[in-house]
Amino acid sequence: MTYQFANCSIDPDKHALHRDGLPVHVEPQVFELLLVLVERQGRLVTKDELIKTVWRGLNVSDATISARMNAARKAVGDSGRDQAIIKTVHGRGFQLIVEVRNSSEMVAAAPNRATAHSIHFTQSSDSAKIAYSQSGDGPPLIRAAHWLSHLELDLHSPVWRPLIEGLESNNTLYRYDQRGTGLSTRDLEGADIDAFANDLKAVADANNLDRFPIFAASQAVPVAIRFAQQYPRRVTGLILYGGYAKGRALRGASHEDIDEGTILGLIRTGWGKADSPFINAFSSLFVPDATASQMASFVRMQIETISPENAARLRQIIDRFDVTDILHSVSAPTLVIHAISDAVQPIEQGRILASEIPNAQYVSLESRNHVPLPQEKSWSQMMYVIGTFLEGLSL
Template sequence: MKGVLEIKVLGQLVVLRGAREIALPPSKKTRALLAYLAVTNRRQRRDHLCQMFWDIPDDPRASLRWSLSKLRHAIDDNGDCLRTDRDSVLFDTTGLDVDLPGVAHLTAGDVHALDTQRLETAAALFRGRFLEDLELPRCPVFEAWRTFHGDALDRTRLMILQALVERLRSDPERALTYAETLQSLDPANKQITLEVRSLAAAARERAVQPPPAREEHQALAEGPAPDVQRSQEIHYCSSPDGVRLAYAVSGSGPPLLRAAHWMSHLQYEWESPVWRHWIDSLSTGNTLIRYDERGNGLSDWNVGDISFDAMVTDLESVADAIGLDRFPLLGVSQSCAISIAYVVRHPKRVSRLILYGGYARGRRKRGDSHQLDTHEAMTTLIREGWGKDNPAFRQLFTEAFIPGASREQMAWFNDLQRQTTSPLNASLLHTTFGDIDVSAMLGDVGVPTLVLHARNDAVVPFEEGKVLAAGIPGARFVDLNSANHILLGDEPAFADFLREVRSFMAE
């Protein structure tokens, strides 16, 4: 009787039958085909598989047939798992032992809810990076799929390890193992290095210190009172090239202008569980002005120019339409660079500059091959999957932006991708953001500046926030303890963000 077939993808691809490793075909594409079919676990069109793995001159269908025959022979399959017909291929993993489902799509809330034993079981599933031995640079669609699953799983692994270190501080010998793994994954992180040293010393001395009590935070305590009626007014203005721009006004008090970032929709985000606390809190004591970037939300989608300079001009158009003379300016994510360019053009109009989660250099300008590969892979995924009925793509994208979100928040953010812009615009915008470089302008920023960045942000690296602050004369940098690119309302980091911003604007 055959043993259970085991497929391990959290590391190098390994296939076992009855605990004995199966010798897979030497062809990397054939092994990558097996991994892709096993992970997706749904019927795939032959044309799609041919396009993913083989070039047209190579007779893709013949290459696919050859690879399938080699796989069927290697795993001793008589059609139980690998099922084919003229048009499609299915590798049915029902009844098989695959390691990925044990950790796939775990959120921060899930990690928090799991007991320690189950967390340790999940941590043990990781033997390395997702399919780390199957890099295929000449197969860009597969490589984009592999890279982004790998990045998402890396973040999940870090969350699991960090949770275990925190829970096991009273047992330093056990915690040390997970801390050392964390250190191997992020050797430049000084905080982890200090954690390892502390645990090692505690383990040697067997002097266990109780973990410090956590403070209870209420992130929305400073928000509007429950009896305040929420309302916003939506208006339109035009840019010099004729693009119609939508902007919204909410709250009352001195103006605060938020520069537009992508994936915004003034109406849709008004009631959203991801952005509502931002809007309400920043509208308290201020008149908040937000606008949809060209190609997004309620602004015109059919535009000929989606360039960085056009985005700076749009910011100028909105500020002029409202009649703002001198005002504080808030940049978020890539709109930090747009805000910097605006300040350099109009140094007397901005009273204070607030930059959150931003960067001076896009991924293509950072001189980091991994960042470049990640950017290109994301561009490919956006072109292939944006706005389509592909929940796997949307979930992957969402987990990068808000890994600590609830299921409701993730579902809303998934849907936002379809509501906010077209696949073409999303691809063009992402390309533009990759080429941003305002490094040379940083020294010319002459207004008081506050830079804030989430410590474990997976979308914009923490180091980029530090680079931004270091280049602006006199800028103050605030480190926020979060992994979310968009801070969530129930996390302490959002309360810290509000406190810092309000204090800065009141100075």
């Protein structure tokens, strides 16, 4: 039986460990240690249990156990500092803190997902080609396109895959690549907020969706608000994560905000260079608490989904979105979620959205990541409020 967890899989029969689809060589004791943690599926494993199962009752020192645990963390892309996958419970033992799925569960789910995520194209109002996909089962939910998505790469990303799986767990999820990035047209000529709203409409029309909620993150938030203002009868609800009402270039100087010049400088200096300290610095603004594998995936996503020129151009476009004057006209039920210490979009922008959109519900998360990460304590809170909000829309 094969187990899948985070971006890893472990097969006890073949004595094989894979991370991001690639084989990882580990010593036999490290493999056994990982297997014990995986088989416990989140339950605490004491040092005595490890000694009994991994070392067959031999008397070993704490230093030996710590060394093997460090090797196990390294093998799965974790570290003692991050503890995003393997957590040390001081004085008690160790715990795997990510979801574990076994092969039987994955096979059982396969019939519903056999044709999931197949990619199609539709044409927007200005003839731009927009790539989209459909997955999951249940009421429709559109995930509005945001900065640097890629319909194929997202499915293998330890950053984006957990979010996709969460959103499609009880809904038919429609997601698409933003123009300028991913599999959609790379042409950004004449792109503005209305063009991006028209792309959302094109995806909804292509799938014959008359009424639906929208999940929007970051710069997709003003796009979703613009769409909801233009087509109020089509939008049954808005989930707005880490968004803003007025773009960075229009907000003026603030001690909580990163100025546009800094962002553009990092892009122009290091984009497309995987080992560049500039692209790593840029990525750290978005996901400061990412694990090594998450950060590597995030950097790869940037490099493979958009050119340096388009990356800078897209930032300039979205940093000039402004929906301040239409917030009061949004009639759809709205959930606003914002990380308290978000360095990309300051929390003040979330408060503006929640206070100006009529009857909006506001939830703040104890986090400093602009992109939600599944190992954070706030992740469960976020997914719970999203699920509860969507359930309420269907009542």
